[in-house]
Amino acid sequence: MKTITSRDNAQYKELKHLATSAHALRKAGRTLLDGVHLCETWLQLRGQPEQCIVSDSGLRHPEVVALVAKLEAAHGRVLQLPDALYEPLSQVEHGVGILFLVEMPRQAMPAALAANAVLLDNVQDPGNVGSILRSAAAAGIREIYCSPGTAFCWSPKVLRAAMGAHFVLDIHENVPLAPLMAAARIATLATSGYAKRQLYDMDLRQPVAWVFGHEGQGVSDELLSLARHQVVIPHLGQVESLNVAACAAVCFFEQVRQGQARAG
Template sequence: MKSITSRDNPLYKELKQLATSSQARRKSGRTLLDGVHLCEAYWQHLGAPHMCIVAESSVQHHEVSSILALCASAKSAETTEVQCICLPDALYHALSQVEHGVGIMFVVATPQGMTPDVLQESAVMLDNLQDPGNLGSILRSAAAAGIGHVFCSPGTAFAWSPKVMRAGMGAHFLLNIVENADLHHLISHAAIPVLATSSHTTQTIYQAQLNRPVVWLFGHEGQGVAEDLMALATDSVTIPQRPEIESLNVAASAAICFFEQVRQSL
């Protein structure tokens, strides 16, 4: 395992860019998975990473040592050994956004989603969703509900940022996530109903027929689904609630919708 002790090391500077810059992550096509759970989930579903980074104080931790043993014997997709880097705790914590966690992270290639010619399976479309926590929660709920596809508009938060991945808790690796998706095209070519959530409709999710594949369309936290996309949707639905509360958080709304679909399908 290679040890890096200087902040001026070129590789460390590159890692710091990945940790702090969304632009650097998008440009390089790589991202960081921070913490034991995400690293184990990635290994289970997608295999070996490009690089494993460990804090000096965590090298002997039983969960970390198990992952390091896998890295020592595994081959990555490029048929090269997984590079393992040990950092002093101070340098590691400058990369990590996890407080009081076990010090391990992976550097991985950002998975590229596939856009089907025609949508025939349940999916989620996200129009200009801004908050990383909301996005990660929606991904986690979608994966738990058995929904396999998520399409993010160009204005939506980067799905593979560290904050979104922490909120997703490994859901990313069970989903086909497409960035910069053309939602207009996808809706126009969907072979199943597209349901947009709206507070300005009378049909509730409990009245909608959900025991079948559908596409869920959610919008910006404050503005909702854009009018041009709303016009393309098959129908709009709402979640009944007390009038004193203006609206539900979009991640909470998504979870309610997904699991009403699960309930109707049981």
């Protein structure tokens, strides 16, 4: 285990830059996983991190100690920091004091949409994006495509909201969605509060590409025009619309319900 005690250390400066700048994360192609759950999930699903960073107080936490022991047994790189140096790296208030520095997985773009997929059109809230990723993973959907205006999927806030879903998904960012939809080999379904057809009237027993839009404006007019179907989720009460993450979850699990009904 290596220890750094100076703020002027070059490696520490690099870590702090990554921790405080989404642009730096994108440029480096790396991100920081914060907390025991995300770190354990990465270790189980993806293997060794590039580096583990722990605080002095974190090494008094039993779960952190056990995780560090696993890494050291496998000759993983562990960096110990005083709490005063560690805290600027973490965005979790009252966290347990462990971070993984990992390389963001990169997947090749498929030639055309052919399997269940999620297309996010300018969804800007990190919590919403993370929740959608988590629901997609739980529903068995693997492919995620994000337009340039969508929140950065590998930011700390999205990572925390998704609770490890990233590690079982193929995430593609900064993707022009219109050409992707135009070339799709499967049905594309865009949600819209103005659609005439209800979600529950759709046959979802075949692969579908779901299109969800901006929290305020919804799916853009261009993408709505390209979608094979526009659907609305009926709701009761004096509420204009569902939150986009709630809308996505309803759609995904209606598809799961129909698929299981067919299988049964």
